[in-house]
Amino acid sequence: MIGAGELTDLNSPEFMAAFAEEQQLPTVLIPTMLPSWSKLMRDEGGGSGLAPGRVCVIRANPGKRTEQMGVA
Secondary structure, eight states, X not given: OTTTTSOOOTTSHHHHHHHHHHHTSOOOOBOOXXXXXXXXXXXXXXXXXXXXXXXXXXXXXXXXXXXXXXXX
């Protein structure tokens, strides 16, 4: 990972070249425990799971029988 654990000059030519190269790598998917949910992730996940960097929040209120889910 670029600049992990150290300060990096984001405007330096070295960083820009390394960042551009890293962005061309294939996405490493994280499969979910629900196959139907994995299929819904059609963006970077390609229908096979979540892409790294995604945030998923699942909330339930058992007293009111409501569930909410958000993916960003």
